[in-house]
Amino acid sequence: MTTKKLSYQEAYNELQNILDKIESDELDVDELTKNVKKASELIKFCKSKLFETESEIEKIIEEMDQDREK
């Protein structure tokens, strides 16, 4: 999973897709396992977006101040 490029919305959409698939009973047990694994990664990713502060973003905000001081 390429976490860097993935946006919350993309991850969420994929999650919703997986949920739809699981709910439609299309999946056999093997596929289900694979999808559930993927879903748990996506959920983890989405939660991290809700809770974790990224120093990268804070740095950008700091740089905005510097821009203005110039």
Next chain:
Amino acid sequence: MEHSALSLSELNGEIKSILREHTQKKYWVTGEISELKVNYSGHCYLELIEKKPESDQIIARSRATIWAQSFRMIKSYFETTTGQLLREGLGIMVKVSVEFHEVYGLSLNITDIEPTYTVGQLALKKQQIIERLTEEGVIGMNKELEFPAPCHKIAVISSVTAAGYEDFADQLLNNPYGYSFYLKLFPAVMQGEESENSIITALDRVYQYEYFFDAVVIIRGGGSQADLSCFDSYWLAYHITQFPIPVLTGIGHEQDDSVVDLVAHTRLKTPTAVASFLIDQKAQLHVRLEEITDLISSRTRQTFEMNKRKLYDLAGRFHYVVNNFVVQRTKQLELIGYRLSSASRQFLLKKEALIAQKENRLKIQTISIMKNCQYEINTTVKLIRHTIRHFLSNRSQKLELQASRMAYLDPEHILQRGYSITKYKNKALTDASRVNPGEQIETRLYHGTINSTIIKE
């Protein structure tokens, strides 16, 4: 030429008395405040104008005064009723008396005000702005933007000193769920004449980072009634409609929604309401994630349970089917075995019967054949006997005949009768040519033999 002249004061006095005589004591007048000043002693000096509605051309102008003792009451009455500061640019309806002073000239003395007129005027103006934005097709543009998920990089336009911003930041950053937010303050003047331009400038600064921020929040601490007319400004509203990311407002006034509130993506009453909204948005995402997690896990558990049950059922059925199969096959085998043994027994019996029959027939035939043979043998033996006897008797008769015949043919007998036998070289001579003269011949007679020599043939 002699002119009778009045002094200026006489003239002004004349004007004053004419005005007093020919004007009513009080008039209700409408006009727009073009200037407003309050001096140190609390007197308010204004300039009122009237414009042509279509061209904004000034068609009347007059000075006006509100004396300090009236001004305190009028101001407070006006501001509590309209929610607006008494300020330049407002249309007002006031009760005036026309005053003329010899030194200061014409002036209107304001003694009362009708705030509902201003409210109407403002409403009208606001309505016109709304109509303009609607006609231009921009009024709903910011609302149409999709609210970002998650929304956590937030540009805040507010006054640095405002308590509203502190509350907002504190509530958001210390939210009880621990959601992450990034705030960046873009300071602006939030009230008074400068505010419109100041807020627009702040928006322009945010615009430089439009790809970074998820939303813009315009907030202003509540409290005292202040000049919030900038939030009904066309240009500020227009800027907001054109803004590429959602604009949220928490301007904190109790009156009707301002035009800015109307065009904003989401309008909230106060800064804390904005903070709650943002936290709630995240909480909704969070709840949805939990829901999905639960759904997936319960669904997965269900599916596994179902599969397990299916497998168990299958195993049970398999057992039953196999058992059944074995039982059936065993029965089949037994049946076949039984049929085989009975069939073979029958077969043997049949064959035995057949053999017995054949044996019997053979016996009968043999006996019959043997009887026939016996008979034939007996007959033959009889025949042979008879034949032999016959043959023998016949032969003996023939022999007797022969013997008598033989006796008759005996050479002795013939010799007796006078016949002789000439022999040459010990063999009976039958041809005279065969002997030559000089050769010896023998002649046998019944009694004795004569030896002769051939003389002549």
